[in-house]
Amino acid sequence: xxxxxxxxxxxxxxxxxxxxxxxxxxxxxxxxxxxxxxxxxxxxxxxxxxxxxxxxxxxxxxxxxxxxxxxxxxxxxxxxxxxxxxxxxxxxxxxxxxxxxxxxxxxxxxxxxxxxxxxxxxxxxxxxxxxxxxxxxxxxxxxxxxxxxxxxxxxxxxxxxxxxxxxxxxxxxxxxxxxxxxxxxxxxxxxxxxxxxxxxxxxxxxxxxxxxxxxxxxxxxxxxxxxxxxxxxxxxxxxxxxxxxxxxxxxxxxxxxxxxxxxxxxxxxxxxxxxxxxxxxxxxxxxxxxxxxxxxxxxxxxxxxxxxxxxxxxxxxxxxxxxxxxxxxxxxxxxxxxxxxxxxxxxxxxxxxxxxxxxxxxxxxxxxxxxx
Amino acid sequence: xxxxxxxxxxxxxxxxxxxxxxxxxxxxxxxxxxxxxxxxxxxxxxxxxxxxxxxxxxxxxxxxxxxxxxxxxxxxxxxxxxxxxxxxxxxxxxxxxxxxxxxxxxxxxxxxxxxxxxxxxxxxxxxxxxxxxxxxxxxxxxxxxxxxxxxxxxxxxxxxxxxxxxxxxxxxxxxxxxxxxxxxxxxxxxxxxxxxxxxxxxxxxxxxxxxxxxxxxxxxxxxxxxxxxxxxxxxxxxxxxxxxxxxxxxxxxxxxxxxxxxxxxxxxxxxxxxxxxxxxxxxxxxxxxxxxxxxxxxxxxxxxxxxxxxxxxxxxxxxxxxxxxxxxxxxxxxxxxxxxxxxxxxxxxxxxxxxxxxxxxxxxxxxxxxxx
Numbered sequence: 001x002x003x004x005x006x007x008x009x010x011x012x013x014x015x016x017x018x019x020x021x022x023x024x025x026x027x028x029x030x031x032x033x034x035x036x037x038x039x040x041x042x043x044x045x046x047x048x049x050x051x052x053x054x055x056x057x058x059x060x061x062x063x064x065x066x067x068x069x070x071x072x073x074x075x076x077x078x079x080x081x082x083x084x085x086x087x088x089x090x091x092x093x094x095x096x097x098x099x100x101x102x103x104x105x106x107x108x109x110x111x112x113x114x115x116x117x118x119x120x121x122x123x124x125x126x127x128x129x130x131x132x133x134x135x136x137x138x139x140x141x142x143x144x145x146x147x148x149x150x151x152x153x154x155x156x157x158x159x160x161x162x163x164x165x166x167x168x169x170x171x172x173x174x175x176x177x178x179x180x181x182x183x184x185x186x187x188x189x190x191x192x193x194x195x196x197x198x199x200x201x202x203x204x205x206x207x208x209x210x211x212x213x214x215x216x217x218x219x220x221x222x223x224x225x226x227x228x229x230x231x232x233x234x235x236x237x238x239x240x241x242x243x244x245x246x247x248x249x250x251x252x253x254x255x256x257x258x259x260x261x262x263x264x265x266x267x268x269x270x271x272x273x274x275x276x277x278x279x280x281x282x283x284x285x286x287x288x289x290x291x292x293x294x295x296x297x298x299x300x301x302x303x304x305x306x307x308x309x310x311x312x313x314x315x316x317x318x319x320x321x322x323x324x325x326x327x328x329x330x331x332x333x334x335x336x337x338x339x340x341x342x343x344x345x346x347x348x349x350x351x352x353x354x355x356x357x358x359x360x361x362x363x364x365x366x367x368x369x370x371x372x
Numbered sequence: 373x374x375x376x377x378x379x380x381x382x383x384x385x386x387x388x389x390x391x392x393x394x395x396x397x398x399x400x401x402x403x404x405x406x407x408x409x410x411x412x413x414x415x416x417x418x419x420x421x422x423x424x425x426x427x428x429x430x431x432x433x434x435x436x437x438x439x440x441x442x443x444x445x446x447x448x449x450x451x452x453x454x455x456x457x458x459x460x461x462x463x464x465x466x467x468x469x470x471x472x473x474x475x476x477x478x479x480x481x482x483x484x485x486x487x488x489x490x491x492x493x494x495x496x497x498x499x500x501x502x503x504x505x506x507x508x509x510x511x512x513x514x515x516x517x518x519x520x521x522x523x524x525x526x527x528x529x530x531x532x533x534x535x536x537x538x539x540x541x542x543x544x545x546x547x548x549x550x551x552x553x554x555x556x557x558x559x560x561x562x563x564x565x566x567x568x569x570x571x572x573x574x575x576x577x578x579x580x581x582x583x584x585x586x587x588x589x590x591x592x593x594x595x596x597x598x599x600x601x602x603x604x605x606x607x608x609x610x611x612x613x614x615x616x617x618x619x620x621x622x623x624x625x626x627x628x629x630x631x632x633x634x635x636x637x638x639x640x641x642x643x644x645x646x647x648x649x650x651x652x653x654x655x656x657x658x659x660x661x662x663x664x665x666x667x668x669x670x671x672x673x674x675x676x677x678x679x680x681x682x683x684x685x686x687x688x689x690x691x692x693x694x695x696x697x698x699x700x701x702x703x704x705x706x707x708x709x710x711x712x713x714x715x716x717x718x719x720x721x722x723x724x725x726x727x728x729x730x731x732x733x734x735x736x737x738x739x740x741x742x743x744x
Binding site: 004013022028038074248253259332 | 376381384385392400402406411425453473477479480481570576599602603623624638698704709
């Protein structure tokens with residue numbers, strides 16, 4: 001090829017969508033650090049720090065914390081693939097896109113999926129959830145703690161308690177909660193949690209932080225069939241951390257970024273960080289309501305602090321608003337999809353991006369866009 | 373947590389192992405560029421460039437070129453998972469660790485694996501390979517073009533020709549050839565090729581570049597069962613490139629890096645790049661032989677230009693040599709494993725790291741280490 005490719009110049013975006021969120025300068029800085037080999041003593045030191053910092057971020061005493069070499073969706077698949085065997089009953093509580101995706105993955109793994117489904121963004125009643133689980137007596141119960149498609153926070157504890165009554169494992173999607181809201185793995189009784197790096201943790205996408213409880217590990221060791229995915233086989237992956245054995249070539253650059261993102265959570269303090277997200281979320285909602293807009297999630301206690309879903313006002317074309325924001329202000333927000341297409345905006349204030357200044361900035365920009 | 377985590381400071385390593393290889397400054401620079409969303413027009417522009425540049429690097433007119441969001445091993449799993457259905461006959465030609473891993477993955481996908489196996493680092497005879505394939509009449513034939521565990525280059529063409537005679541698809545592991553040696557997808561008749569970013573392309577690990585032939589795509593569309601992996605489902609992944617549809621949150625940072633790595637291949641010219649690797653490989657071998665060491669792969673035409681496997685001299689403890697190099701010189705090389713444990717060094721000169729100066733540097737350091 002005789003062509004010359006000038007070095008890539010990315011535009012500066014203000015990332016207020018559902019993720020990636022704004023990356024902290026410290027994280028960018030880490031990614032300029034020298035790549036080392038995946039079996040380098042320094043890499044193992046970073047991996048150990050990640051293991052321990054993940055326990056802190058997830059509020060768990062689990063030892064089995066690791067980063068899957070893939071995006072948050074690979075974390076979902078790792079959770080489903082490792083804990084579902086063909087013919088196993090997999091109970092799903094879903095009220096959004098990512099809940100439905102859990103079911104799709106479980107079916108592909110041969111699971112017998114039973115569902116308690118609510119319209120996107122409507123809560124399931126704890127009593128109804130409990131009855132569903134006790135009636136179905138599944139081996140696995142999966143749900144989405146922070147539903148990115150709707151802005152809804154689902155309470156984990158009642159689900160996990162009912163699941164444990166029938167000796168089922170619990171899988172929680174924490175993609176949009178980790179680092180921005182209390183996931184509380186141990187307190188809630190979540191057996192398997194997965195998340196991503198590009199939301200509450202303020203890193204680029206590329207890894208899926210997971211944590212697995214001792215009882216889930218016991219279940220894993222007792223599997224009758226091999227995990228269909230070699231790449232996501234948690235027992236193989238663990239040998240990298242515990243035995244320093246080669247499994248795949250984990251990315252030093254992404255591990256550096258995650259280590260910095262998690263270090264920033266620890267330095268800020270997880271509770272302080274949650275409060276910062278809550279405060280900025282509440283300020284955003286107050287501003288939205290002052291503009292005469294409503295929130296899609298009716299109950300304030302059911303709203304994510306990380307991702308806001310104001311309703312698109314009657315007669316407004318949300319795609320035009322989003323295009324205006326991107327073109328005129330370099331701001332990314334997202335629209336709804338599926339049953340919420342055209343009906344909600346999805347506006348993220350998370351990780352490094354959850355600041356008072358950004359609340360003011362996005363509210364003003366949105367007001368301008370709606371007038372434009 | 374009251375702890376303070378000082379920003380991570382990675383040591384400077386000279387990466388002469390089997391990958392990651394040295395990352396080019398231009399690639400590091402790209403990773404400091406602003407992250408944009410995975411549905412940003414700029415991201416799609418980068419993805420389109422990657423699609424086209426991958427065709428060039430792979431020497432193919434295939435349109436279906438993409439980067440899997442995972443390491444090279446996820447590319448292997450994507451190749452196996454998409455083109456293997458339960459009960460399907462999967463023929464494997466193996467003479468090393470990664471060949472064996474292909475078989476492990478195929479078994480997990482329910483494939484009926486039949487093998488033609490040679491000792492690690494010994495070639496299979498083309499005629500024997502052909503007879504094996506014609507006798508077994510498999511639906512898929514898989515092999516490793518560049519075997520990272522042994523330093524062996526396996527000729528693709530005779531395998532692919534025999535496979536096509538029985539209408540089988542061909543899967544080639546090009547993890548250690550892409551960007552450093554002629555993969556020649558079209559000329560060799562490879563239907564599905566996968567690779568990594570951290571070897572011949574000089575990027576950090578994290579993505580698996582793949583290419584898929586039109587006939588393989590037809591086969592994919594005719595599958596009777598869904599691909600067990602949702603995350604690696606190629607038809608879903610393709611909708612991101614062709615329909616700009618959300619599948620998962622691909623990493624802007626890793627895509628930037630890959631775009632730069634591939635742009636550097638195009639600017640240098642793939643043939644020039646292969647010649648550079650060949651020249652430096654030959655200089656390295658000449659130096660090794662001048663030191664009185666031998667190469668594990670006997671036939672010079674069967675040696676990788678990217679990864680050299682000199683034999684460990686009698687009475688030398690390879691682990692001590694490697695530790696000395698890392699501690700005294702900051703140099704990473706690798707040892708052998710499996711049947712080659714303690715018997716070979718694995719010394720990579722690839723991508724940005726394949727230079728005359730580095731040949732001299734590593735030969736001198738190795739000589740010093742052997743004397744130490």
